Structures are given as C-alpha cells and as structure tokens.
Amino acid sequence: MVQNPILPGVKAAWPICLGYIPIGLAFGVLAQKAGMTWFQISLMSSIVFAGSSQFIAVSMLASGSGALAVIMTTFFVNLRHLLMSSSLATLLHNEHRGKLSVFAYGVTDESFAINYTRLLAGDWDLNRSLVLNHTANACWILSTVAGGFFGHLVPAHSLGIDYALIAMFICLLVFQFTSRLIVLTAMIAGMLSVALALWIPGNSYIVLASVIAASIGMGIGRLSPTFHAGKGD
Amino acid sequence: MVVFIIVAMGIVTYIPRWLPLFILTKYTLPGWFKEWLALIPASVLSALLLPALVTGGDARHLDIMRSELWVAVPTFVFALATKSLGGTVVVGMVLFWLSGKLI
Numbered sequence: 001m002v003q004n005p006i007l008p009g010v011k012a013a014w015p016i017c018l019g020y021i022p023i024g025l026a027f028g029v030l031a032q033k034a035g036m037t038w039f040q041i042s043l044m045s046s047i048v049f050a051g052s053s054q055f056i057a058v059s060m061l062a063s064g065s066g067a068l069a070v071i072m073t074t075f076f077v078n079l080r081h082l083l084m085s086s087s088l089a090t091l092l093h094n095e096h097r098g099k100l101s102v103f104a105y106g107v108t109d110e111s112f113a114i115n116y117t118r119l120l121a122g123d124w125d126l127n128r129s130l131v132l133n134h135t136a137n138a139c140w141i142l143s144t145v146a147g148g149f150f151g152h153l154v155p156a157h158s159l160g161i162d163y164a165l166i167a168m169f170i171c172l173l174v175f176q177f178t179s180r181l182i183v184l185t186a187m188i189a190g191m192l193s194v195a196l197a198l199w200i201p202g203n204s205y206i207v208l209a210s211v212i213a214a215s216i217g218m219g220i221g222r223l224s225p226t227f228h229a230g231k232g233d
Numbered sequence: 234m235v236v237f238i239i240v241a242m243g244i245v246t247y248i249p250r251w252l253p254l255f256i257l258t259k260y261t262l263p264g265w266f267k268e269w270l271a272l273i274p275a276s277v278l279s280a281l282l283l284p285a286l287v288t289g290g291d292a293r294h295l296d297i298m299r300s301e302l303w304v305a306v307p308t309f310v311f312a313l314a315t316k317s318l319g320g321t322v323v324v325g326m327v328l329f330w331l332s333g334k335l336i
Contacts, residue, residue, distance in 0.1 A: 015318035040235050047243030057242060067238050075245035080277060082249035087273045089257035097255055104251035109281060114318070116274050160330030163304065167325025169282040170305060171312040174321075176275035189276035190283035197284040197293055209280040214272040221268060 009131025012118070016110045016132075017139035019168045022161030023051055024140050025154055028147015030055065034062035041148045045141040050108065051165075052203070053077040054144075077203045083210055084112040091119040095126050106133025113172035120178075181227040185217030300332040 024045070031041045036058065048054055053074045060070045085107050092100065103126060111133045118124035177183050193209035221227050262270070286302045288295060308325040315321070 015322050018319060018322050036235065040239065043236065044239045044242070047239065048246050050246050053242070053246065057238075061235070061238070067234065067241070070238055071241045071245055074242040075249075078246045079249055081246070082253060083273045083277055085250050086253040086257055087270045089253045090262065090267055090270050092254065092258050095258055097258075100254045100258060101251060104254045105247060107250045107254075109278070113274060113278060157333070158330075160326035160328070160333070163301070163325050163329035164322055166282065166285055166301060166305065167308050167322045167329075168318065169278055169285070170308050170325065171316075171318045171321035173275065173278040173282060174309070174312040174316070175318075176278060182272060182275045185272045186275040186279040190279040193280035194283050194287055194295070197288055198295060201293075205284065206277065206280045210273060210276040213276040213280070214269050217272040217276070218265065218269045221272075222265070 005125070005127035005131050009128045010135050012114055012128070013111075013132045013135035013139070015168065015171075016114070016136045019110065019164040020051075020136065020139045021143045022154075022164050024143025025147035025151040026161075027051065027054055027058070028144045028149070029151035031058045031144070032148040032151070034058050036061075036148070038145055038148050042141055042145045045144040046137075048074070049106065049137055049140060050074075050078050050081075051140070080109075080207050080210070081107050081112075083207065084109075084116075088112065088116055088119070091116065092126060099126055099130065103130050103133060106130070106137050108133075108136065110168060110172065111136050113175065117172075117175040179227075181217055181221050184220065184227065185213050188216055189213030300329065304328045304332050 027045075028041055031044070031054075032038075036044075044054055044057075048057075056077060057070050057074055060073065085104060088107065092103075111129075115124065115129040115132060119129070173186060176186065189209050189212075192213055193205055196205035196209050199205075284293075286299070286305050287297050289299055289301075290296070304325065307328060308321060311324045312321040
C-alpha cells in the first residue's frame with residue numbers, strides 16, 4: 001500500500017457525505033432553533049460527531065433537561081460504538097496506537113461499515129480509513145453549521161432526504177452478507193431489534209439485539225456444520 | 234454550560250470508540266471471541282435498520298404499512314445487484330420521494 005491514501009479515502013467517503021448533508025442541515029436547523037450558536041454547533045459536530053445522539057441532546061437541552069441526563073443519555077446512545085470498534089480491532093492488529101486513537105474518534109455507523117467491509121476484503125488500510133473518517137467528519141461539521149445558517153430555506157421532507165440514511169444502512173448491510181451464517185444472524189438481529197424496540201423505550205435495543213444475535217449466531221456456527229464458523233459460502 | 238455539556242458528551246462518546254481499538258489490537262483474541270465479533274457488524278446494522286422500517290410514532294408501535302418499508306424492497310434489490318453505496322442512496326431517496334408523491 002504505497003499509494004497515496006487521500007484519493008481512495010475521499011472517494012469512498014462521498015456516499016456517506018451524501019447522506020450526512022441533509023441530516024446535517026436538519027440538525028443545524030434544530031440546534032439553531034434550540035438557541036445554539038454556530039460555534040456551539042460546530043463544536044458539538046467536531047467533538048461528539050454522532051448524529052442521533054446530537055439530535056437527542058439538542059431536543060433534551062431545548063426541553064430543559066439537566067446536564068447529567070444529557071451526558072448519560074449520550075453515553076448510552078453511543079455505546080454501540082464499543083461493539084463496532086471491537087470488530088474493527090480484529091482487523092487492525094498491532095497498528096500504531098497513536099493513529100488508532102485518532103481513528104477511533106471517527107468511528108460512526110457509516111464509516112465503520114465501509115472501513116470494516118474494505119479492511120476485510122483486503123484492499124484497504126488504516127491510513128485510508130483515517131482519510132475516510134475525517135472526510136465524513138468534515139462533511140458533517142460543514143453541513144450542520146450550514147444548517148444553522150441556511151437550513152430553514154430547505155423545505156422539510158423534500159427530495160426524499162429523510163430516506164438517505166435508511167438507504168445507506170440497507171446497502172451497508174448488504175455489504176456484510178459474505179456467508180450464510182452472517183445473513184442468518186442479521187435476520188435474527190433485525191427481528192430481535194424490532195421486538196425489543198417495541199418493548200423497551202430508548203435506544204438500548206440496538207446494543208441488546210446485536211449482542212444477543214451475535215451470540216446466537218456464534219452458537220449456531222459452532223454447533224452446525226452447515227454454518228461452520230468463519231467459512232464463507 | 235452548553236460548552237461544558239458538549240465536551241462531556243464528546244468524552245463519553247470517545248471512550249467506547251477508543252478503548253477496544255487501543256486494547257484489543259495488542260492481543261491475540263480467542264477464536265470464539267473473533268467469531269462473535271465477526272457477526273457484530275451485520276447484527277448492529279440490521280438492529281439499526283429494521284426498527285426504522287417497521288416501527289413509527291412517538292410511542293413506538295409496529296406499522297408495516299409505512300413507505301419506509303415498501304421503498305426498502307427495491308432499494309435492497311438494487312443494493313444486492315449493484316453493490317453501489319452512492320447509487321443505493323440516490324435510488325432510495327428518489328423512490329421515497331416518489332412514494333410521497335403517489336400517496
């Protein structure tokens with residue numbers, strides 16, 4: 001991997017940016033309505049960089065929630081990154097810890113899915129992952145700040161922008177389908193997640209469903225020769 | 234105060250992102266744990282996606298008549314056929330926009 005990582009990293013990031021721009025604009029509008037300045041918006045997008053938790057935090061702040069409640073909620077909403085970083089760690093064995101610490105900051109649902117898929121396929125490395133993360137981050141910061149200034153000019157629900165992230169998740173999930181066991185596990189996770197989402201309030205259903213489904217999947221892989229662990233079809 | 238909250242949010246978000254990358258990359262993980270972690274990406278993505286398709290409302294309830302779900306079918310087929318992330322995002326948005334026009 002002697003090639004310059006900038007171009008491939010930026011190229012792989014553009015679909016993420018496409019999804020982030022409408023969501024970022026929407027966030028900027030909401031944050032600005034909640035009384036946040038452009039500086040606070042850019043600060044939050046820079047150092048938190050986690051869309052759903054930012055939406056939740058802003059609406060909590062607007063409704064007068066206390067600091068501790070906002071911080072605790074943020075922690076639990078973003079706890080799923082613990083699972084993502086653990087999966088990424090299996091593909092980044094013995095990499096430089098300083099670089100990994102910078103990389104960790106940019107682990108989001110989207111960047112994780114692309115970096116994981118490509119690292120697994122073997123045409124990717126930590127430098128390209130870093131470029132991808134920071135390109136996505138730059139898009140997120142710019143679009144949230146722009147949303148604070150001009151977001152009100154974009155009509156809500158226009159051009160299918162509400163669907164950008166869902167479509168992205170659909171494709172990112174398809175990227176994961178490399179063995180029958182993984183497809184089966186994903187189906188279990190999806191059904192569990194819906195059941196848990198209906199049953200318990202908040203966002204803990206994501207982590208719960210993922211952990212349970214991966215455990216069931218691992219059990220099936222270990223017990224059944226058809227799904228023998230680690231083997232692709 | 235807002236700045237303090239933002240910084241604290243940043244710290245509690247960074248730690249779960251950072252800890253596994255800092256620690257786990259230095260150890261050879263047991264086989265079962267690696268097998269388990271290999272199933273995590275698909276599980277997390279599926280767990281994020283499915284409720285967004287079939288549940289709605291402020292008090293979440295099951296709703297399988299949402300256009301989110303029906304638009305997901307052709308979008309999914311397109312993703313399977315092309316493996317193109319950018320294309321899938323565009324197709325999904327256009328179909329969702331059209332479904333809003335038609336209904």
